[in-house]
Amino acid sequence: MKGKLIIFSAPSGSGKTTVVRHLLNKFPDLLAFSVSAATRPKRDHEIDGKDYYFIQKHDFRAKIGQNEFAEWEEVYAGNYYGTYKAEIERIWAEGKHVLFDVDVKGGLKIKETYRDNALAIFVKVSSEEEIIRRLSGRGTEDEKSLETRLGKVRYELSFEDKFDVVLMNDDLEKALQEAESLVLDFVGASAEQ
Template identity: 60%
Template structure:
């Protein structure tokens, strides 16, 4: 059975470093790609770093109960984990890691 693994710590505590190390060591782990309404930064790739969607689409997905979890982190900027992302990774037999 696949699992969800969550790493939570204050900013700068090293959780991303730990997660990257674990991803390199264990092929059965995969990082969950979040959806967001914030603008894409120049170095980011859609579907690799985030799923970049409009606020309107994000709100539609909230109303469709399409998220495992979501939050308005800053005014008008939403982040969330799509159920379809979790289901995709579980279908591949992966354990999902969040930070």
């Protein structure tokens, strides 16, 4: 089966990971998560092969040269992220559709490659103040890294109109319901699956 690809991209703090986790829990027989490769250090709560495939920069660059990625990006200086083509094929072989939680540029590259077989969803909140509140609430950002992330948020917001759909995430329950409908409509499935 050649499945479909559902791409969730968003600026930091918009809640895309929460939406993706909800969809995976809601539709486990329909969707599977595409685990990205990353060169950044693993955080304490993360599991290699589940959250990311953590690899060294030189290995990542070698895999770029071997054309192993459907998309890749240097997201923050020196930190590379990418989607293995083999990961997409693995999920399709399981008879599931691929669910992505990727940065904005990566999401657009996947959409460009897979075209009508991919749905690109841009998740956002209505105010920068809400993003600052969410990012500060994580406890992972100091003032300098928060400012770096906010600069990237502003930049990523400029790509909103290149996505198929914008999902507003000011009200989480409403956003989750809308995300469910978007996915089911796109893959042609019913809510009972």
